[in-house]
Amino acid sequence: MLYLAQVHKNEFLHQFQLRLLAREEAENMWTIIPEEAFILLGKGNILTENLLVLVELSPTGDIERLEDATHWVLNLVKAYLTTGITPEFLRQEAERAEQWRQNLTLQNQDLARRSLELEARREQIQALEESLKQEKNGVHKEERTGS
Numbered sequence: 001m002l003y004l005a006q007v008h009k010n011e012f013l014h015q016f017q018l019r020l021l022a023r024e025e026a027e028n029m030w031t032i033i034p035e036e037a038f039i040l041l042g043k044g045n046i047l048t049e050n051l052l053v054l055v056e057l058s059p060t061g062d063i064e065r066l067e068d069a070t071h072w073v074l075n076l077v078k079a080y081l082t083t084g085i086t087p088e089f090l091r092q093e094a095e096r097a098e099q100w101r102q103n104l105t106l107q108n109q110d111l112a113r114r115s116l117e118l119e120a121r122r123e124q125i126q127a128l129e130e131s132l133k134q135e136k137n138g139v140h141k142e143e144r145t146g147s
Contacts, residue, residue: 001059004030004069007051008038016041018055039063 005018020037022030039061041047054072056065 001057003033003055003057005039005053005055007041007047007049007053009049010038010040013040015043016045016047016049018053020055021052 002024003018003020004022005020008017008019009015010017018039018041020033020039022032025031039055039057041063047053052069052073054065054067054069055063058064
């Protein structure tokens with residue numbers, strides 16, 4: 001699993017460690033890690049304090065890959081922040097999408113109601129037609145029998 005982490009020096013152990021900041025849940029979908037989670041790098045690893053890195057961890061928690069996150073962060077800036085896509089813009093778009101969904105639901109309910117009304121009216125018209133046919137047939141029978 002891929003994480004965004006920050007390098008810290010553990011003064012007590014005299015080693016560098018990674019503080020996990022966020023976890024990739026799916027492509028372009030990350031979750032902030034609210035609690036402090038650290039991974040020791042070992043004595044042989046010397047990195048710059050506060051450096052942001054991407055770290056891929058195995059299911060057992062072993063570091064499989066570690067790389068500087070500078071290019072990744074710059075790609076995020078280029079992809080999302082230079083086009084004016086802000087968190088506020090995304091929130092507004094989500095609200096608009098929810099309003100559209102609600103409007104479509106209401107329209108669908110209205111169409112279903114109208115469809116039921118039309119079906120009921122069609123049945124009434126058919127019943128009236130049948131009633132008129134029977135009445136007409138009754139009048140013709142009376143005329144033939146000479147009443």
